[in-house]
Amino acid sequence: MRTSLSVLFSLFVLSLVVVSAVKPSYKNPLRRGLEWRKLNGLYTAEETSAPAPAMWVNQPVDHFNPSNTQVWQQKYYINDTFWDKANSGPIFVLVGGEGPIEPLDVSGHFIMNTYAQQFGAMVISVEHRFYGDSMPLPDLSVESLQYLTSAQALADYANFQKVVTGELGLEGCTWISFGGSYSGALSAWYRLKYPALIAGAIASSGPVNAVLDFVEYFEVVQRSIGPQCAARVQNITNIVGGMLNTTKGRQQLQVMFNTCDPIISDLDVATFMSDLSDGICETVQYNNDNRAAVMNIPTMCDMLLTGTTNEEIMAAFLKFYNIYNNAFGGGCTEASYDSMIQQMKDTDPYSDVAAARSWTWQTCIEFGYFQTGDSNNQPFGDYITLDWYLQQCEDLFGETFTFPNIQWTYTNYGGSAIASSNIVFPNGSVDPWHILGVLETDIPSETTLLMNGTAHCSDLFTPSPYDLPDLVKTRQIEVEQIQAWLSGPTC
Numbered sequence: 187m188r189t190s191l192s193v194l195f196s197l198f199v200l201s202l203v204v205v206s207a208v209k210p211s212y213k214n215p216l217r218r219g220l221e222w223r224k225l226n227g228l229y230t231a232e233e234t235s236a237p238a239p240a241m242w243v244n245q246p247v248d249h250f251n252p253s254n255t256q257v258w259q260q261k262y263y264i265n266d267t268f269w270d271k272a273n274s275g276p277i278f279v280l281v282g283g284e285g286p287i288e289p290l291d292v293s294g295h296f297i298m299n300t301y302a303q304q305f306g307a308m309v310i311s312v313e314h315r316f317y318g319d320s321m322p323l324p325d326l327s328v329e330s331l332q333y334l335t336s337a338q339a340l341a342d343y344a345n346f347q348k349v350v351t352g353e354l355g356l357e358g359c360t361w362i363s364f365g366g367s368y369s370g371a372l373s374a375w376y377r378l379k380y381p382a383l384i385a386g387a388i389a390s391s392g393p394v395n396a397v398l399d400f401v402e403y404f405e406v407v408q409r410s411i412g413p414q415c416a417a418r419v420q421n422i423t424n425i426v427g428g429m430l431n432t433t434k435g436r437q438q439l440q441v442m443f444n445t446c447d448p449i450i451s452d453l454d455v456a457t458f459m460s461d462l463s464d465g466i467c468e469t470v471q472y473n474n475d476n477r478a479a480v481m482n483i484p485t486m487c488d489m490l491l492t493g494t495t496n497e498e499i500m501a502a503f504l505k506f507y508n509i510y511n512n513a514f515g516g517g518c519t520e521a522s523y524d525s526m527i528q529q530m531k532d533t534d535p536y537s538d539v540a541a542a543r544s545w546t547w548q549t550c551i552e553f554g555y556f557q558t559g560d561s562n563n564q565p566f567g568d569y570i571t572l573d574w575y576l577q578q579c580e581d582l583f584g585e586t587f588t589f590p591n592i593q594w595t596y597t598n599y600g601g602s603a604i605a606s607s608n609i610v611f612p613n614g615s616v617d618p619w620h621i622l623g624v625l626e627t628d629i630p631s632e633t634t635l636l637m638n639g640t641a642h643c644s645d646l647f648t649p650s651p652y653d654l655p656d657l658v659k660t661r662q663i664e665v666e667q668i669q670a671w672l673s674g675p676t677c
Contacts, residue, residue: 238263238289243349245315247322247333249341258322260342261313262350265292265299270306274358276385276672278302280311281343281376283369284545286318287311296646297661298364301668308359312346314339314369316535316544325533326540328583331547337598339372344380360672366390366643367619368548374624375599378606386608386671388664391643393622395602396595398554399572403467404564406618410470415487419466419565422503425496426462427567430455440521442504447522453577458521459569465510467557473616473641474652480513483616523574527581543582550579554590555622607631610667612660614640633667635660 240261247256269275278298280291291311293299302309313320316334323330343363351357363384365373370392377387408416429435436449439458449458469486481489492502511517520526529539530546549555556575559568580587595601602624611627612635613620619642624634637644637656644653645660 238265238292240289240319243346243353245322245342245345249338249345256322258315258320260315260320260346261287261318262346263287263289263292263311265302265309268299268302268306269308273306274356274360275306275308276360276362277356278305278307278309279343279347279361279363280309281363281365281369281372282312282314282317282320282339283365283367283372284314284317284548285541287313294648296364297648297664298646300648301665304665305668305672307362308356310350312343314372315342317541321535324535326535326543326547327533330533331544331583334544334547336372336375336548336552336595340376340379343372343376344383347383360385362668362671363387364390364646365392366646368393370643371599374604374606374609374611377609378599378604381606386610386667388610388612388646389624390612390646391614391617391619391623392611393553393555393619394599394604394624395622396553396555396590396592397622398556398590398592399560400555400557400622401559401561401564402621403557403618404463404559404566405561406616406621407467407470408564410473410616410618411466411483411487415483415490416565418487418490418499421499422490423459423565423567425500426459427569430458443507443519443521445521446518447525449521451523453523453574454521456569456571456574457523457526458519459567460574461520462507463566463570465507467618469510471617471619471642474639474654475641475644475647480510527578530578530582546578546582549575549590550583550587551590552592552595554592557618604632605629608667608671609633610635610664612637612645612664614642614644616640617642633663635663 241264242259242261244257245260246254247258248254278301280287280296280298288295288311292309298307298309301307315322315338316326316331322333347361351359361384363373363376363386365371365388367390370389371394372392373387374389374392374394377384411419426439429439430449439445440448443458443462445458447454449455466486469481470483473483486506489506490499490502493499511519530543532539532543534540556572557570558572558575559566559570560572576589579590602622604624607629608631610633611624613623613625614637616639620636624632625636627634635656637654637660639654640657644657645664649658649661
């Protein structure tokens with residue numbers, strides 16, 4: 187039966203929750219749950235403990251050019267509550283990723299605190315350059331961002347370790363790095379590049395394999411939600427796509443989803459469809475995460491599978507979209523490509539889009555990771571293209587931009603064939619990012635763990651009674667590996 191757009195439009199308007207502020211454009215993977223709980227007033231007892239004071243260490247702007255004498259201050263937090271100083275207890279360091287660090291990093295938000303109690307360890311969280319308060323230069327211009335690379339960040343961590351060891355008297359202490367998502371890759375690369383400094387590394391959900399066109403992301407989403415739910419998402423995509431084909435349909439969508447701007451160009455369509463897909467994709471990525479999830483896959487799919495007519499199907503999707511949107515502060519739906527680019531051109535290092543600009547730079551020059559619809563085995567259509575991402579890189583960072591230097595990233599780190607030792611690579615089977623992780627290895631001292639049914643960085647969070655067996659086992663193996671690293675040779 188042909189959809190009546192006027193009836194559909196009326197249903198949408200009735201169900202719409204209208205909000206005026208633009209919603210946040212970027213969420214750091216490790217701190218995504220923290221953001222949600224702040225908005226909703228949900229904390230664990232550990233997370234409400236006294237915050238650690240911010241501390242600072244001087245760093246070179248450029249570690250690889252001795253003639254550049256510029257320095258800046260890098261932020262870090264320490265918790266020495268459990269540290270066995272008398273016996274030179276180990277140091278557990280959370281290497282910063284694509285976002286600001288928080289005092290809660292060292293006071294109960296992550297499993298490191300639990301491990302620290304077992305091993306008498308000091309816990310440290312170090313901020314990544316060009317994120318949060320750790321700004322090597324006064325702006326995020328292209329001239330400044332040339333110093334934002336993973337290699338410079340790793341050199342920061344190595345220099346940080348050297349300086350803090352001297353300042354705090356940590357000589358003789360064994361260091362183990364932790365990280366999740368991009369910082370999980372950094373944790374592995376820290377051990378790879380500086381094995382004399384880091385005895386072992388936990389590299390949770392680390393996308394060590396840089397790729398330009400990450401078509402597998404949407405493919406894993408489809409597999410994770412199952413054929414019935416995927417078919418419903420495809421149905422939703424088809425209905426929205428049909429409305430996008432007419433001027434009247436676009437106008438109706440603009441009201442239904444409270445877009446910040448009109449949907450005009452093909453780039454606008456890609457921007458709009460990317461925003462609509464976010465809630466579904468992130469529900470999958472963080473499925474059953476005991477710290478970060480707004481809802482899980484079964485709850486989402488039960489909601490989306492409500493109704494049989496196009497009107498009922500789209501009303502159910504809008505209900506889901508509004509719940510997800512409001513959980514992160516609400517706001518209008520991003521639909522204008524030009525408006526998005528204009529916001530992202532802001533070079534103020536403390537603006538609301540600072541982290542998004544910095545991370546976009548990193549993907550544009552080193553990693554790619556562009557999640558496109560260039561596969562037939564996914565339910566989001568072909569609206570989100572590689573050209574859309576590459577256009578962003580050019581529009582934000584200049585016409586001289588070409589492609590991310592994926593080949594050099596592989597040459598420098600080895601991709602999923604990383605040749606190192608004393609690294610644990612945990613990944614969740616539901617998490618779309620697991621495709622870019624290390625899933626198997628021939629190196630005896632590298633441990634790969636694919637956790638059935640679990641999500642992005644799940645092992646880094648503190649245990650829950652509802653943790654799946656593979657997740658429980660993974661934490662047990664991590665403890666065993668840490669014990670081995672502290673007992674045996676590290677290089």
